[in-house]
Structure formats: structure tokens, C-alpha cells
Amino acid sequence: MTVGGPAGSSGGFDAQPGARVVITIDGPAASGKSSAAKLLAQRLGIAYVSSGLLYRGATLVALRQGIDVADEGAILALLAEQDVRLHPEAGGNRVTVDWRDVTDELHTDAVDASVSVVAKHPRVRAWVNDRLREMGGSFVIDGRDMGTSVFPGALAKFYLTADPAVRAKRRAGERSTGVEAIATELSRRDERDKRQSVPAADAVVIDTGPLTLVEVVEQVLTAVLRVLPARTVNT
Ligand code: CDP
Ligand code: CDP
Numbered sequence: 001m002t003v004g005g006p007a008g009s010s011g012g013f014d015a016q017p018g019a020r021v022v023i024t025i026d027g028p029a030a031s032g033k034s035s036a037a038k039l040l041a042q043r044l045g046i047a048y049v050s051s052g053l054l055y056r057g058a059t060l061v062a063l064r065q066g067i068d069v070a071d072e073g074a075i076l077a078l079l080a081e082q083d084v085r086l087h088p089e090a091g092g093n094r095v096t097v098d099w100r101d102v103t104d105e106l107h108t109d110a111v112d113a114s115v116s117v118v119a120k121h122p123r124v125r126a127w128v129n130d131r132l133r134e135m136g137g138s139f140v141i142d143g144r145d146m147g148t149s150v151f152p153g154a155l156a157k158f159y160l161t162a163d164p165a166v167r168a169k170r171r172a173g174e175r176s177t178g179v180e181a182i183a184t185e186l187s188r189r190d191e192r193d194k195r196q197s198v199p200a201a202d203a204v205v206i207d208t209g210p211l212t213l214v215e216v217v218e219q220v221l222t223a224v225l226r227v228l229p230a231r232t233v234n235t
Pocket of ligand 1: 028034115116145146
């Protein structure tokens with residue numbers, strides 16, 4: 001398992017000295033950012049990094065210890081004690097806590113319900129952002145504030161949106177929870193995430209509602225190829 005740096009980052013653009021490429025894809029829950037980011041990364045032959053999984057990892061360790069997720073100091077103390085790591089592997093990102101893989105526990109209703117409370121804490125945000133900025137190589141990264149706060153100098157920035165009802169339906173297709181409960185949870189999370197979810201001024205905004213995933217990726221790839229120096233792209 002590759003640790004501390006995105007897998008796949010040794011090929012593609014890194015073969016050219018000084019050619020590091022960072023592409024950001026931000027947007028609200030179920031706007032399609034992680035699916036699009038993963039496919040785009042494959043097409044470009046670079047790594048995919050999920051910033052949300054670090055927030056989910058921090059939330060999981062807090063919930064496991066029975067800590068009040070509103071208690072920033074207690075969460076920070078826990079993150080200093082337990083080794084929460086993101087492993088950006090080619091097939092999808094994994095998270096370990098003290099080297100035990102917890103990825104399958106990160107997309108539960110319990111984590112969904114608490115993650116945006118944890119993500120409001122400035123020092124938790126700083127902890128996540130430090131982990132992301134440590135990563136070398138080229139990658140496509142998704143989240144909420146990748147294009148604004150964390151990688152403002154990214155080569156290309158995208159912000160995906162979709163109507164809340166469309167997003168609830170999409171997420172319900174991935175969970176056993178009913179669409180109404182999902183819609184309520186998503187709107188609560190949208191509200192809590194509002195502050196860090198503003199599109200970058202130079203982001204290309206795409207409404208994914210009427211589009212298939214393939215159409216979204218085509219739009220994103222076309223925009224990326226306009227600004228990328230000519231190099232091989234995986235087809
Ligand atoms: O895929 P989905 O948008 O549902 O979740 P995610 O990307 O895994 O993000 C989970 C939560 O982490 C979000 O609801 C935010 O509260 C937080 N987050 C954030 O604040 N900033 C980021 N860059 C990424 C995620
Ligand atoms: O990462 P984020 O939470 O923004 O969304 P996702 O997990 O990538 O996408 C949520 C679901 O919507 C997935 O099952 C996608 O296949 C589906 N979808 C999409 O991403 N884009 C479309 N244009 C249509 C559907």
C-alpha cells in the first residue's frame with residue numbers, strides 16, 4: 001500500500017520535471033464530484049484524492065470513542081493520539097486508523113450525520129489541509145474548498161452542482177435509507193457546509209442534474225485539455 005503520497009503519481013505528468021498538475025472538483029454532497037474526479041484522474045493517468053474521507057476518518061474516531069463531536073479540543077487530542085491516514089490508491093481512496101483499514105465504515109448514516117459538525121472546527125480543517133498539502137505529485141482532488149482554500153493555484157477548477165431533489169435521489173440509490181430521510185440529511189449538511197462550499201471565482205460551474213456521469217467527465221476533460229500542455233491522455 002502506498003502511504004503518504006498518491007498512488008499513480010509517479011507516471012503521467014510527473015514524468016516531466018516541474019510539471020505537477022492539481023485539478024480541483026468541489027461541490028455539495030451527491031453532485032457527482034467523486035465519481036467525476038475518479039474518472040478524470042484515470043483519463044489523465046494521475047492520482048485521485050478525496051479530501052472528504054479525511055473529515056469522515058476524523059469523525060469516525062470521535063464517534064468510536066464516544067466523544068462529543070462539538071468538542072474540538074477532544075477531537076484534536078484524539079487525532080494526535082491515533083494515526084489517521086489517507087491512502088489515495090488508483091481504484092479509490094482508503095483510510096487507515098493506526099494501520100487498520102476503516103474505509104468501509106466511513107459512509108454510514110452515523111458518520112453522515114456528524115461529519116459536517118466535525119468539519120466546522122477550524123483546527124480540524126487545518127489538520128486535514130496540512131495532510132493534503134503534504135501530498136506530492138499530480139492529482140485530481142475533490143471536496144468543498146479545494147479550489148478556494150487549499151489549492152488556490154490549481155491548474156483547473158470545477159464546481160459541480162445539482163438540484164437537492166436530484167442529489168437526494170442519487171444518494172438514496174447508494175444507501176438503504178429512504179429518499180426523504182436522505183433529503184433531510186443532505187439539506188442539513190448543505191446548511192452546515194455553506195461556509196466552506198463557495199465556488200472559486202475561477203471555477204467552471206457545471207449543473208450535473210441533466211447530465212450523465214460520462215457527459216460531465218467529457219465537459220471537464222475538454223476544459224482541462226484547453227489549459228494542459230499537450231501530453232498523452234489515457235483513452
Ligand atoms: O460525497 P459527500 O459530499 O457526501 O461527502 P464527502 O466529500 O466525503 O464530505 C463529507 C463531509 O466532509 C462534508 O459534508 C463536509 O462537511 C466535509 N468536507 C469539508 O468540509 N471540506 C472538504 N473539502 C471536504 C469535505
Ligand atoms: O462525490 P459526490 O458525493 O459529489 O457524488 P458521487 O458519489 O460521485 O455521485 C453520487 C451518485 O450519482 C453516484 O452513484 C453517481 O454515479 C451518480 N451520478 C453522477 O455522479 N453524475 C451524474 N451526472 C449522474 C449520476
